[in-house]
Amino acid sequence: MASRDRDPVDVLIIGAGASGAAVAWSLAETRMRIVCMEQGDWTNPSEYPTNFPDWEQRLTERDHIDPNVRARPTDYPINNDDSPISVVNFNGVGGGTILYAAHFPRLHPSDFRVKSLDGVADDWPVDYDALEPYFAENDRMMGVSGLAGDPSYPPKQPPLPPLPLGRVGETVARGFNELGWHWWPADSAIISRPYEGRDQCKNLGPCTSGCAQGAKSSTDITYWPVALRSGVELRTRCRVREITVNADGMADGVWYYDEDGEEHHQRAEVVVLACNGVGTPRILLNSTSPEFPDGLANSSGLVGKNLMFHPVGFVQGLFEERLDSHMGPQGCCMLSNEFYETDPERDFVRGYMMQIVRGGVWPWSTAMLGARSGTIPWGPGHHEAFARRFDHTANIGILCEDLPEEHNTVTLDPELVDSDGIPAPKITYTLSENSRAMLDHGVARAKEAMLAAGAIEVTGGGPARQAGWHLLGTARMGDDPETSVVNSWGRSHDVKNLFIVDGSIFVTSGGVNPTSTIQALALYIADTMKKNLANLFD
Amino acid sequence: MNDELIASDAPFTDAQRVILGALADTLVPASDDGVMPSAKDLDLAGYLARNASDFLAELAEVLARFDDGFVSEPLDARCERMQAFSEAEPESFGRLLAEVYGCYYQDARVLEGIGVGAGPPFPRGNTVEPGDLSLLDPVLANPTNWRRDVS
């Protein structure tokens, strides 16, 4: 039965992931009554797959990165039929950071100025310099390991020393040196030394199944404990269906379902959306009213448009020597920004980062990959072929800047619904010619690097399908209400007490993993809100 | 092998288990040096019962097809039969292979044999070489500066 809560809260944050945690922590010092609603649960690190002998099996089922496969009661289905890339995520306290690889580069200064520099897409209404203090604050709060001095960035000082390069890193680095290309140990949201009561990384390997050691900086063990101690209330198993508005067109609360599917209304003075680039437009589009017939905060018509993913290619090199590829943080080793910036000589604009990856090739998956590619036969000869490949590979991921295009969208599926009957998101996405050319270029260059590093066999391609990790652009920032959804500090142009702090507000995608920038932006927005508390809605 | 566990876990007859063992041994025989066991020596029946209930009916049909002296044929002959099966019924074969590999490559003895160490990754952990950061010298000598003309 529907119930109306009498007690309004000052700030209602929806989503307890990367950005929701950061904004909750930052706003806590205001001593306002802050409630965060999260559809998922807390996770228990002792239930992560790496605690169990059948951990590889678990990755294929209840701990899968694809919510459609995982299909927990806390997940919502996503229709990816019209996209070559499918969305992966995690729904619970910590959001995507529970499963992320924790590769933690920042966007580059040029990423905020692509229109001015390269005549494409749009400039951001904020820049790197404005975000710099928040990048640094976020690095401290999360616990980031890395090496100062990377010449492809303005100066920065990670709070912890870098993670080990290992044999994979050393081997691939030699190839990059041979070609005279940039590389650097990755900034990683994984602690290389004990930090803030957490113990350091033990090099288990499969970080994207959740870190049983607690070394990976997911927000359930970084921001949230501090935010809760500071008085923020976090309510799990609360799935928001829609944001409601009053007669003045201001947000006044949300309708949500509790764990038992009971419907409730929670009133709020300010609503902050932090549900990621798919979850946020889904709620906005589902929040219709006579004043907002096309969805809340959507007078520009851009809610759900301009979805950007970062199309990803992978190149694998096989080496004679054993590289211990199965151990060490899988996604965090080193990166190269050699091809990051626009070069007029190339047949595409903007560029990509190369992410050197050690893991992802565990015993069972090596055997299966070998069976599919015909490189590891079954029967006699199996063991010799397996031994030649297992622990003898290195991978390079090519992470391409995805430019915004209005036809790449998140809409509400007309039929598919979640377990509470809320329409599921439908993804419509095509790979642009620019991205295709960039991917091809990146795959070719990564193959060159592998050969230079001494690989005896090189394979690769893209875009990878289950690689919709980065969900960006679907409620973009901007100064002009006709061409953007929120302003330069995340406030909706249409609804002055509604803020968005997740990856939806990215104007362009950059060519690096986005979470460091998502969180820096969330801290920046929270700080701007605090500075403007007296006239927040003017 | 723990018979009690298999008897309670696995919905296979003794005869089916023998055929299953022969199929598994054909797909992953023991290594010549004896370090890597044959897949028939693992608790495959128990594994299937626990993890592949949706495959058991189909598997029963596959086992029936090999209930014709296959188990006592030499490895070469069994491989030929398996090859023919893989070509005639690629989906059933693919599923069987995936399950046999799943059982095999999550087994403690096998993991020891390939040098990964028995048991789950946590809390054991691994030691990774730090790597030689002097490899960065050429990068620093030939810097790829970030694009500064941004304002």
Ligand SMILES: Cc1cc2nc3c(=O)[nH]c(=O)nc-3n(C[C@H](O)[C@H](O)[C@H](O)COP(=O)(O)OP(=O)(O)OC[C@H]3O[C@@H](n4cnc5c(N)ncnc54)[C@H](O)[C@@H]3O)c2cc1C
């Ligand atoms: C396998 C994997 C690997 C990744 N690797 C990296 C990496 O190496 N580096 C990197 O930078 N990024 C990586 N990412 C991406 C990273 O996780 C995201 O960029 C980041 O978590 C996004 O933050 P967010 O705050 O926008 O949303 P999220 O962290 O996704 O949080 C959104 C939260 O909102 C909740 N929510 C949604 N809808 C509702 C609703 N209706 N009601 C209540 N709650 C709701 C969700 O349950 C979720 O907890 C990876 C992601 C995955 C899945």
Ligand code: SF4
């Ligand atoms: S490699 Fe490190 S960060 Fe990754 S899961 Fe293991 S302990 Fe955690």
